[in-house]
Amino acid sequence: MDFYEVIEKRRTIRKFKSRSTTEQLKRILNAGIKAPSPANRQGWEFVIVDDPELVEKISERKYVLNRGNKPRGEQVPPETEKGAQAQKDSFAHASLVLVYHRAGVADAAGAWMCIENMSLAAVAEGLGSRIAAFFGGADKDINLLLKVPDGYELAAALSIGVPAQEPGARNLRPEGSWLHRNRF
Numbered sequence: 001m002d003f004y005e006v007i008e009k010r011r012t013i014r015k016f017k018s019r020s021t022t023e024q025l026k027r028i029l030n031a032g033i034k035a036p037s038p039a040n041r042q043g044w045e046f047v048i049v050d051d052p053e054l055v056e057k058i059s060e061r062k063y064v065l066n067r068g069n070k071p072r073g074e075q076v077p078p079e080t081e082k083g084a085q086a087q088k089d090s091f092a093h094a095s096l097v098l099v100y101h102r103a104g105v106a107d108a109a110g111a112w113m114c115i116e117n118m119s120l121a122a123v124a125e126g127l128g129s130r131i132a133a134f135f136g137g138a139d140k141d142i143n144l145l146l147k148v149p150d151g152y153e154l155a156a157a158l159s160i161g162v163p164a165q166e167p168g169a170r171n172l173r174p175e176g177s178w179l180h181r182n183r184f
């Protein structure tokens with residue numbers, strides 16, 4: 001696939017039919033680790049989560065996070081509930097890779113470049129992907145769950161699999177609205 005076609009085709013997929021194969025996942029991780037990193041530290045670590053119980057706990061924590069950290073059963077606006085449930089459901093039928101990095105903003109940047117490489121590699125494999133961000137205490141809960149050592153931070157959880165949906169039209173800022181010349 002032409003590189004620019006890969007860029008165009010990379011969209012966030014939130015419904016999956018099936019997981020990536022072991023071979024596909026290996027190639028996607030290999031694309032990830034070719035990303036640039038500060039002082040070439042390659043300060044990333046990947047946790048493949050394929051234990052259904054852990055996937056359930058991670059997706060449930062994301063659900064709670066997206067309800068504004070309100071536990072299941074506590075009232076939230078219907079739109080918030082719908083979005084949180086859809087987010088939880090988006091973990092189904094997909095491979096799940098959590099990308100960690102050494103603490104600090106520079107290694108975080110490296111991890112995110114890695115995530116982009118992985119997202120693009122997924123497209124080249126005919127797959128889709130979805131970034132899930134964890135913050136507001138959810139990240140710490142996931143660290144405990146996965147026994148992550150001190151000094152590592154979660155960049156994101158990446159779901160990867162065969163897409164079960166077509167993404168909607170891109171919603172981009174107006175052409176050139178982000179461009180400045182000589183002065184901001």
Ligand SMILES: Cc1cc2nc3c(=O)[nH]c(=O)nc-3n(C[C@H](O)[C@H](O)[C@H](O)COP(=O)(O)O)c2cc1C
Nearest residue numbers: 010011012013014087130131132133134156167170
């Ligand atoms: C830092 C970051 C965090 C994101 N967090 C989430 C998330 O928690 N859940 C989700 O469904 N999508 C998440 N996304 C995906 C964005 O919503 C998505 O990239 C954006 O809406 C543009 O759509 P596109 O990827 O299809 O071009 C995240 C993306 C980035 C870069």
